[in-house]
Amino acid sequence: MKQGIIIVNHGTMDSEVRSRTLDDFAYSISDRIPEADVVCVYTNGEVRKGLRETSDEKPQNLKAAILSMKERGVSSLVIISTDIHDGDDYRKLKEETVGLAALFSDVSISVPLLYADKDFEVTARAMHGAFSELVGDDVLILITTGHKTDGAEELRSFETSLKKHINNGYVATLHGEKKLYKVIKELKQSGFEEGRVVFVPLEFMAGEGIENEVSQEYTDLVQKLTDEGYKVESIFKGLAEYDEFQRLYMRHFYDSMR
Numbered sequence: 204m205k206q207g208i209i210i211v212n213h214g215t216m217d218s219e220v221r222s223r224t225l226d227d228f229a230y231s232i233s234d235r236i237p238e239a240d241v242v243c244v245y246t247n248g249e250v251r252k253g254l255r256e257t258s259d260e261k262p263q264n265l266k267a268a269i270l271s272m273k274e275r276g277v278s279s280l281v282i283i284s285t286d287i288h289d290g291d292d293y294r295k296l297k298e299e300t301v302g303l304a305a306l307f308s309d310v311s312i313s314v315p316l317l318y319a320d321k322d323f324e325v326t327a328r329a330m331h332g333a334f335s336e337l338v339g340d341d342v343l344i345l346i347t348t349g350h351k352t353d354g355a356e357e358l359r360s361f362e363t364s365l366k367k368h369i370n371n372g373y374v375a376t377l378h379g380e381k382k383l384y385k386v387i388k389e390l391k392q393s394g395f396e397e398g399r400v401v402f403v404p405l406e407f408m409a410g411e412g413i414e415n416e417v418s419q420e421y422t423d424l425v426q427k428l429t430d431e432g433y434k435v436e437s438i439f440k441g442l443a444e445y446d447e448f449q450r451l452y453m454r455h456f457y458d459s460m461r
Contacts, residue, residue: 204278204279204308205238205240205275205276205277205278205279206236206238206239206240206277206279206280206281207239207240207241207242207272207275207277207279207280207281208232208236208239208240208241208242208280208281208283208456209242209243209244209265209268209269209272209280209281209282209283210225210228210229210232210241210242210243210244210283210285211243211244211246211265211282211283211284211285211296212225212243212244212245212246212285212407212408213245213246213247213250213285213292213407213408213414213415214245214246214247214250214251214262214414215245215250215408215412215413215414215415216250216253216254216257216412216414217410217412217413220408220410220412220413220440220441220444221408223443223444224407224408224441224443224444225243225285225408225443226243227443227449228285228443228449228452228453229241229242229243231449231453232283232453232456240272240275240277242263242268242271242272244262244263244264244265244268245262245264246264246265246292246295246296247414248264249414250262250414251263251264265282265296265299265300266299266303269299269300269303269306270303270306272307273303273306273307277307278307278308278309279307279308279309279310280307280309280310280311281310281311281312281313281456281459281460282296282300282310282311282312282313283313283452283455283456283459284296284312284313284314284315284455285407285443285452286315286316286407287315287316287317287347287348287354287405287406287407288315288316288317288318288347288349288354288357288358289314289315289318289354289357290350290354291350293314293315296312297312300312311459311460312459313452313455313456313458313459314455314458314459315455316407316442316448316451316452316455317354317357317358317361318357318455320360322361322451323357323360323361323363323364324364325451325454326361326364326448326451327361327364327365327367327368327369327372328368329445329447329448329450329451330343330345330365330368330369330372331368331369332447333445333447333448334369334401334403334438335368335369337401337436337438338369338371338372338401340370340371341371341398341399341400341401342371342372342373342390342395342398342399342400342401342433343365343369343371343372343373343400343401343403344373344374344375344383344386344400344401344402344403344428345365345372345373345374345375345403345404345405346374346375346376346377346383346402346403346404346405346417346421346424347374347375347376347377347379347404347405347406347417348376348377348378348379348406348415348416348417349376349377349378349379349380349381350376350378350379351378351379351380354379355379355380358374358376358379358381359381361374362374362381371395373386373389373390374405377416377417377420383424383427383428384427387427387428387431396432397432397433397434398433398434399433399434399435399436400428400433400434400435400436401435401436401438402424402425402428402435402436402437402438403438404417404418404421404438404439404440404441404442405417405442406418406441406442407441407442407443407452408441408443409421409439409440409441410439410440410441411439413441418439421437421439425437
């Protein structure tokens with residue numbers, strides 16, 4: 204039975220960041236399952252177009268990648284989500300995969316980073332391992348896209364778990380129910396009217412050249428915190444650049460195959 208594995212991500216044309224995140228994650232999987240056919244798929248059409256025009260790459264969308272797997276003789280397929288929480292992107296991934304599942308003897312789909320109750324605690328512990336020494340007694344704010352109806356409950360539960368490990372830990376969203384101004388309001392109400400804030404994207408990939416919304420808004424959000432009187436320590440890179448979080452995505456991958 205030939206194994207196929209497709210890693211699904213928004214994508215980026217920033218080759219350096221991609222090498223440290225998606226490529227590194229794919230290599231880790233290939234090292235563990237050397238006989239598997241492992242590919243990365245980018246959901247952003249502009250990224251796929253840009254890569255075709257500026258490089259020798261010919262990136263596919265998810266449907267085309269699944270069909271290519273079938274043509275290459277894959278019979279057992281795993282789709283790996285790099286999403287942070289359950290939302291439109293993850294639902295679309297599942298719909299496209301389920302629509303072609305009959306082509307294979309078995310198909311499995313991994314879940315996003317924050318999906319079930321157990322994920323909130325283990326991810327909060329990973330945050331402690333990655334950032335507690337840097338944050339100290341100051342404030343950690345994680346920023347992700349978020350939507351009012353997508354992932355709101357998961358992000359609330361995760362913030363509760365986060366505070367057990369980092370006392371002054373907060374989760375803010377661009378579009379969800381807890382935007383950055385609400386976090387700032389909470390900080391001031393708690394008496395933290397000035398001081399140091401460590402600001403981290405809650406995204407698989409992030410950085411100046413990354414084509415996602417958090418990365419595009421990040422500098423303006425840092426300025427908002429600065430304007431409110433906080434000294435901001437900006438950690439402008441995605442979770443996939445940390446071994447702690449790559450291991451969590453890897454765990455979801457293995458869980459999906461059970």
